[in-house]
Amino acid sequence: MPSMDDQSRISRTIDRLGIVRILLVQVMVLLALVGAVVRYVNWSSEVALQEFLRAGRPALAGASSKPQPKPQPELQTVKGKAACAKKV
Template structure:
């Protein structure tokens, strides 16, 4: 009378209509992962450029401060 659980499993296993949907989901997941990886690499590149420019600006300011203020031995 009522279909058993085994009949439902057999019907779902033989149904190959869902394969295109699974393939589309896998492709979509791969594209999302690639987009996230690209965004992460872009962020790393951007943040390292910002850090390098801040480092260079601080280095230039420190060199300028050393040149402006003579050492204790030179002022006598």
């Protein structure tokens, strides 16, 4: 059985190889996360660019480049009177 001096000396030693392994694993995980973030940003910016470019094109091939006026909604009548009639 080891003496108390040997046990205290063993418990005080630093496992340098274990620390290096832990640091290496942490760096590898960090690099993997950075790579995933970079790929996501590239993918999302490409998708956003394609959406932006599609938004500038007219919906129909024969459509004119001038914006068409929007149709006005019809007034609804309530009991024979216009809903937005002004009071005098």
